[in-house]
Amino acid sequence: MKKLINDPDSVVEEMISGYLKAHSSIVNGLDANPRSIIKTNAGSKDKVSVIIGGGSGHEPAFMGYVGAGMADGAAVGNIFSSPPPDPVVEAAKASHTGSGVLLIYGNYQGDVMNFGMAVDILEMDEDIEAREVVVKDDIASASKEEAEKRRGIAGEFFVTKTAGAAAEQGYSFDDVQRLTEKANRNVASMGVGLSPCSLPQTGKPSFVLADDEMEIGLGHHGEPGVERDKLTTSQHVTERILNDIIIDMGLKQKEEVSVLINGLGSTTRMELYIMYDKVESLLKEKGITIYKSYVGDYSTSMEMGGCSISLLRMDDELKPLIDAPAKCPMYTQS
């Protein structure tokens, strides 16, 4: 696949450089670590600090979500690989105000190890209280019985939004953690993959699918899904995915959800809205109300083809957090 880059070995550095220049009113890089990004005014207000991060290649996730009402800082890894503990620690040190640091990341082995080490370093070496919320929204990645093994995908947007808004609204560390965990427990996602992306350094596709095939439940790095099938209609795929999510969440009539239809990279807004159209009808049929909707590229896999559906079960505590304004380089809500 063609890429408009300079040197495959420096894509992340050049991306960060361009990003910081383009959005210097909102985000800063840190001298202490070139892979740490923080809000320009981080630390200026006494609040819980929210730090996110993960591999590159998922933009707008993760660094695109640093800003008012979202994360205070992000640690940027190489493409599809976890950042080491150091940029996490530095982002936390640069943004914390003594009210605690909450780390949010997806459930991948490398992230679990590195963010876990960052928590230890912060607590033991820096005397900064740090806790973590590990996102596990991809219901295709493990059964409900083994939900602890599930990976994190696009639903992390909702979890980050909740944490960022709760911190901004001055909730205590205990409450920010509790609300973030509540969002995390009440979000479920599942995707479909149509075409692979390729890594700049290898140029090789992340997986192989025939011209008439799709893969239900495919992971954000090309991890195998639950079913490889002939490409069928959007309606059919939507019904298949949405029903699994509804069953997994145990959603009942009269419940309220927020919906995220996430594009993986090269899937058009047209296709995402066609999918939303069916999601809305199906939820209505089941008597489930949509509270708020998000349609677009929220967590990509480079130029992968495909998309995912995420539902977040709403309650009176989560609603004002999802409604709260946000101002980040790659996401604004007003």
Add this chain to the structure above:
Amino acid sequence: MKKLINDPDSVVEEMISGYLKAHSSIVNGLDANPRSIIKTNAGSKDKVSVIIGGGSGHEPAFMGYVGAGMADGAAVGNIFSSPPPDPVVEAAKASHTGSGVLLIYGNYQGDVMNFGMAVDILEMDEDIEAREVVVKDDIASASKEEAEKRRGIAGEFFVTKTAGAAAEQGYSFDDVQRLTEKANRNVASMGVGLSPCSLPQTGKPSFVLADDEMEIGLGHHGEPGVERDKLTTSQHVTERILNDIIIDMGLKQKEEVSVLINGLGSTTRMELYIMYDKVESLLKEKGITIYKSYVGDYSTSMEMGGCSISLLRMDDELKPLIDAPAKCPMYTQS
């Protein structure tokens, strides 16, 4: 190319249906014409009405830009083809307040004809004062001597932003038109194409490029560019395009510009920020200051690979309009 759709003949209808459901707090459809979309509160405030539109397949353009601080209404055409006059007329009728209607669209034969007819119908049959601004920012599509023949591409975002903000701020019809024309005169764009998109109905690629080729100046519907070449580095492409824009605009040291790096569909944020990084360095070298930056998918060509650079020359009158808030389904600025 694989598409997640139901029926190729109903993609636009289903997209609109999903779009209106997802964003019902911001936009409404019109009973008078299913291809007319207006702001929910259109007509409630005495101001110039701004109507945009064009073919589908360019989302977020055009319907994604209906909302506070941007357009009051949009007419939605079939994929890559102009809407007929009727949805333009209906959007204008539903949103105008007697202060005039400004139509903004790109310089394509079908749009010129249909929006032109809409102006006539509004003026003669409906007694609504209507004027038009035709966007011609693509400097690769004709020489400076034949600038009237140039097509409209991503720079239309800046023109719409200017018009929407000016109307919102209560400028007179004459002034909204004058400011919109000023933005239009002072914006220049040029793109590069890497890979084609395909139309849902035919499945055929919009153009053909070899695996190691790119096309400088390629149009938003696959119209031929100015140069087909071997794919080279991002820096090289950026330098080539940016220099042409700077020369065409006659930009001089100490001038200020806003920058838009627009992705055509499947080009990653990573690549767009790498391009921005070089744009910033080159402008700095030339003593040109960047006022505000936009990086992302602002006007796509389905899943086409490639991107464009747009520069808008700033002055004290345009700055507050570019800075003004906007709240649309596919674009929020705060």
